[in-house]
Amino acid sequence: MEKIFQKLSLSSASLVFIILIGIFITLFSAAKPAIDEFGFDFIFNPDWNKEVVIDAPQAAQNTQSDTLEDEIITDEDDVIIEDEDDMIADEDEEDMMLDDEDEALSKTIYGGLVPIVGTLLTTLIALVFALPIAMGIAVFLAEIAPKNISYFVGIAIELLAAIPSIIFGMWGLYYFAPIVADIVGGYQVSLLTAGLVLGVMILPFMAAITRDSMNTTPAVLKESAYALGATKFEVIKDIIFPYSKVGIIGSIILALGRALGETMAVAFLIGSIFVLPEAINDPTISIPVAMANNFGEASGLGESALFYLALILFVISFAVISLAKFYFLKKAK
Amino acid sequence: MAVMKIKKFSFTYPGVDHPSLKNITLPIEQNKITALIGPSGCGKSTLLRSMNRIHDLYPGNKYDGKIELLDLETGKYNNILEIKKENEFIKLRQQVGMIFQKPTPFPMSIFDNVAYGLRIAGIKNRSELQDRVETALKGSALWKEVHDRLDRSAMGLSGGQQQRLCIARAVAVKPEVLLFDEPTSALDPISTGAIEELIVELKKDVSIAIVTHNMQQASRISDYTAFMYLGDLIEYDKTENIFLNPKEQQTEDYITGRFG
Numbered sequence: 236m237e238k239i240f241q242k243l244s245l246s247s248a249s250l251v252f253i254i255l256i257g258i259f260i261t262l263f264s265a266a267k268p269a270i271d272e273f274g275f276d277f278i279f280n281p282d283w284n285k286e287v288v289i290d291a292p293q294a295a296q297n298t299q300s301d302t303l304e305d306e307i308i309t310d311e312d313d314v315i316i317e318d319e320d321d322m323i324a325d326e327d328e329e330d331m332m333l334d335d336e337d338e339a340l341s342k343t344i345y346g347g348l349v350p351i352v353g354t355l356l357t358t359l360i361a362l363v364f365a366l367p368i369a370m371g372i373a374v375f376l377a378e379i380a381p382k383n384i385s386y387f388v389g390i391a392i393e394l395l396a397a398i399p400s401i402i403f404g405m406w407g408l409y410y411f412a413p414i415v416a417d418i419v420g421g422y423q424v425s426l427l428t429a430g431l432v433l434g435v436m437i438l439p440f441m442a443a444i445t446r447d448s449m450n451t452t453p454a455v456l457k458e459s460a461y462a463l464g465a466t467k468f469e470v471i472k473d474i475i476f477p478y479s480k481v482g483i484i485g486s487i488i489l490a491l492g493r494a495l496g497e498t499m500a501v502a503f504l505i506g507s508i509f510v511l512p513e514a515i516n517d518p519t520i521s522i523p524v525a526m527a528n529n530f531g532e533a534s535g536l537g538e539s540a541l542f543y544l545a546l547i548l549f550v551i552s553f554a555v556i557s558l559a560k561f562y563f564l565k566k567a568k
Numbered sequence: 569m570a571v572m573k574i575k576k577f578s579f580t581y582p583g584v585d586h587p588s589l590k591n592i593t594l595p596i597e598q599n600k601i602t603a604l605i606g607p608s609g610c611g612k613s614t615l616l617r618s619m620n621r622i623h624d625l626y627p628g629n630k631y632d633g634k635i636e637l638l639d640l641e642t643g644k645y646n647n648i649l650e651i652k653k654e655n656e657f658i659k660l661r662q663q664v665g666m667i668f669q670k671p672t673p674f675p676m677s678i679f680d681n682v683a684y685g686l687r688i689a690g691i692k693n694r695s696e697l698q699d700r701v702e703t704a705l706k707g708s709a710l711w712k713e714v715h716d717r718l719d720r721s722a723m724g725l726s727g728g729q730q731q732r733l734c735i736a737r738a739v740a741v742k743p744e745v746l747l748f749d750e751p752t753s754a755l756d757p758i759s760t761g762a763i764e765e766l767i768v769e770l771k772k773d774v775s776i777a778i779v780t781h782n783m784q785q786a787s788r789i790s791d792y793t794a795f796m797y798l799g800d801l802i803e804y805d806k807t808e809n810i811f812l813n814p815k816e817q818q819t820e821d822y823i824t825g826r827f828g
Binding site: 460474480 | 614622625627658659661662665666667668671672674675676684685688689737738741759812
């Protein structure tokens with residue numbers, strides 16, 4: 236009985252590792268063609284799904300005359316149309332590859348820079364927006380508010396965390412985006428709108444975890460600061476924040492993990508175009524949104540490139556969560 | 569001369585019908601050590617925590633009577649129970665410092681710990697800070713042990729060292745009165761001995777009130793002893809009278825170990 240129980244619990248525990256490694260292998264093997272094709276340049280290349288001329292003589296002609304270039308561009312357009320026709324007419328992959336060889340004029344390149352930048356920037360905006368507010372909420376709940384008010388605001392915070400992300404997306408698109416556009420100008424769907432709504436979404440996590448770690452500050456430590464003549468602000472600044480620093484960093488990293496992978500709300504708000512944003516209120520795209528929007532019609536190298544993006548997101552999130560674990564472990568010591 | 573005069577003082581915690589302290593009248597003599605003894609729940613910590621109104625961090629307490637604190641500059645007595653404004657509270661707590669049961673080093677360096685009270689009191693001059701920190705650490709018999717690692721975290725010190733650090737921190741702001749709330753109950757006998765010596769040393773400069781469960785400690789270090797029981801002050805006298813010749817039966821029962 237004892238043995239069976241041990242084996243059962245061991246196998247459930249190892250299942251986690253199997254799933255984790257399995258996902259990594261799946262992502263990696265699906266992304267392999269794109270990795271072979273683009274290598275690490277993928278991360279720095281801003282072009283997604285772009286036809287480029289690769290034939291050397293053609294390239295030479297390019298420099299020779301302008302009129303020819305025009306022709307080539309029209310050629311390219313033709314090629315794209317042909318490709319699309321092929322995809323619709325005949326879904327056999329071999330045929331398509333033959334097509335590519337036949338033409339030998341152009342290939343489609345994929346670069347992940349735009350979604351990677353979009354993901355990192357929306358997350359950053361969310362963090363910059365949410366961090367001070369979350370700290371304010373946490374300080375209020377832990378130190379300033381009377382017990383019963385703190386209790387009800389605490390419940391409200393937890394309810395905010397329970398709202399499904401698609402509701403945030405719709406609310407953001409119909410009510411929040413016009414307000415942001417009115418104030419800042421520019422597009423309603425943009426990096427800024429997506430980042431701000433994302434900030435609202437991670438707010439409750441950060442506030443709740445920070446409040447909990449502030450509550451672990453021993454009362455006697457606060458009292459001894461008050462007993463030296465400290466004001467409430469000084470106690471919060473000098474005692475409570477340093478004491479709960481590890482918890483605050485942990486909450487930031489967990490919120491980061493959530494913000495990086497958030498799909499639905501961002502899909503509503505970011506604009507979903509593969510263009511590097513020049514200003515904070517420009518529309519762009521993030522990794523999860525790129526995947527959600529393009530998987531349906533992707534095939535071949537395009538699909539593989541999406542897997543490559545997924546792998547990058549996986550690695551970023553994994554790194555962020557490991558960092559959180561590292562900090563929590565340090566705290567436990 | 570009394571630095572603090574507690575007059576007909578009663579105290580009630582929020583949400584409780586009966587007062588935890590009833591009609592206490594007690595002086596805290598200047599440059600003397602006054603020990604508060606009594607069984608658990610007798611109200612001695614409650615009384616001590618009223619003397620710098622640290623109770624007021626938690627709302628809803630009820631005070632009656634008077635606690636008068638001597639202002640050394642003007643020579644007048646002020647009733648600390650009338651304090652309402654935050655800056656008056658800050659002044660009170662700078663005049664009446666407190667040491668707790670467990671050592672409470674702040675999560676910062678040794679130097680910053682001792683300098684904390686000075687900094688929040690507005691002293692910014694680096695050399696003055698250094699002087700006062702050194703004096704406080706020397707006065708707390710800690711200087712020899714820590715002078716070469718002032719910039720290290722105070723969390724790395726032993727329990728006894730941490731408690732002496734807390735005393736140094738309280739002494740650094742030059743209070744009139746220091747309140748000790750069972751300062752050695754979390755320490756081993758050797759650290760306890762060091763703290764006791766230190767407390768006796770400190771009475772040159774400050775007046776001291778100490779709550780202790782340890783009657784030997786009270787008899788060793790204090791000049792006056794107050795015996796409290798169930799919120800009442802049963803007997804207050806010179807320490808040798810309390811321990812050798814108590815007037816009240818309850819006091820005798822307690823110090824001879826018949827209850828408590």
